[in-house]
Amino acid sequence: MTTTLTPEAQREMLRQMQIIRRFEERASDDYIAGKIYGVVHCYIGEEAVAVGVCAALNRDDQIISTHRGHGHCIAKGADLNRMMAELYGRETGYCKGKGGSMHIADFGIGMLGANGIVAGGISIVTGAGLAAQMEGKGRVAVSFFGDGASNAGPFHESINIASAWKLPMIYVCENNLWAASTAAATTLAQEDVAARAAGYGIPGVVVDGNDVLAVHEAALEAVARARAGEGPTLIECKTYRQRRHTERPGQVDYRTDDEIAAWMDRDPIPRLVEHLKGQQGQLTDAEWAAMDSEIMATIQSSVDFAEASPFPRPEAALEDVFAD
Ligand SMILES: Cc1ncc(C[n+]2csc(CCOP(=O)(O)OP(=O)(O)O)c2C)c(N)n1
Incomplete structure (x- = not known):
């Protein structure tokens, strides 16, 4: 792993990745315990993508997410209390407890929303790129989406028009090798989604999506190009979800134990920890343990906040509904 980032900046990336990891481990436990409603898709194993990309953005840059959106929200600066409260279905949540995991948005920090429609966000955020x-x-503006979504129409339509109009877009494909139960x-049609960029006349970059520093480098370059008016870039991050497609108990996993084990060895968090430890002691075991305990305490506070919050009033069911 190589970078010109300061040790402080790298430690901050580590902290962000660990917040996502701990938030989702807790969300999964509480979902299985029946305290969280709807469905929970975990981003565990893919944290380096959201963190590496969002660290290259300003607060007013905009992103759009997917059904697997907690990592993008957290990396863009979302409030953990309001996120956890939303998962818990409480009135203090981002959608007043009526949206759940797949509908968290926070326009104030440039997070335009998670989205349960596969590929649905790609064209929405391309509109944000036009506005920008x-x-x-x-x-x-940044679009996060999966390998499955890259086979859907909005991917092609959006990238085509973004290239033709030189929109300030970064398209980030999180290729985790699986779309639910379908192997990528x-x-x-080709091994690399990034190869499709050539058809639209834009750069297509393949990056190790489990190396946060490599993702960050690629994102910085793409952001600079977009800000300079040179148009979009497609970045394909090769990564892996360590969990099954959703946290629903009993869900079949089609993947082999060997494949899962090989990717567990490339977990982005221990990789950065080892890198920092090896870089003239930029992280000690004690510092890492202290960082983790602080994160665990923050996650517990978000659960306490959620549990102390009321459920929405039944009469609120039809409030904030924008269509008849
Ligand atoms: C338009 C649409 N089709 C199908 C689904 C059902 N579905 C939910 S997630 C998913 C797989 C998506 O795979 P990918 O885009 O690779 O994202 P990943 O889950 O791997 O992060 C599918 C088919 C959906 N939500 N929306």
Whole structure:
């Protein structure tokens, strides 16, 4: 792993990745315990993508997420209490407890929303890229999406128009090798999603998505290009979800034990920990343990906040509904 980032900046990336990890471990436990409703898709194993990309963005840059959205929310600066309260279905949550895991948005920090429609966010955030271009203040917009979503129409339509209009967009494909139960290898016409960029006349970059520093480097370059008015970049991050598609108990996992084990060895968090420890002691065991305990305490506070919050009033069911 190589970088020009300061040790402090790298430790902050580690902290962000561990917050995502601990938030989701708790969300999974509480979902299985029946305290969280709806469905929970964990991003565990893919944290380096959200963190590496969002560290290259400003607060007013905008991102859009997927059904697997907790990591993107946290990396863009979302409030953990409001996130946990939303998962718990409470009135203090981001959607007043009526949206759940797949509908968290926070426009104030440039997080335009998770989205339960596979590929649905790609065209929405391309519109945000057009708005950013028209506004002319140098903002950029980022679309996160999976390998499965890259086979859907909005991917192609959006990248085509973004390239034709040189929109300040960064398209980040999180290729975790599986779309629910479908292996990417059986549905991608070419091994690399990034190769498709050539068809739209934009750069396509393949990056180790479990190396936060490599993801960050690629993102910095793409952001600079977008801010300079040179148009979009497609970054394909090769990564892996360590969990099954959702946390629903009893769900079948089609993946082999060997494949899972090989990727567990490339877990992005221990990789950065080892890198920092090896870099003239930029992280000690004691510092890492202290960082983790502080994170665990923050996650516990978010659960306490959620549990102390009321459920929405039944009469609120039809409030904030924008369509008849
Ligand atoms: C339009 C649409 N089709 C199908 C689904 C059901 N579905 C939910 S997640 C998923 C797989 C998505 O795979 P990918 O885009 O690779 O993202 P990943 O789950 O791997 O993060 C599918 C098919 C959906 N939510 N929306």
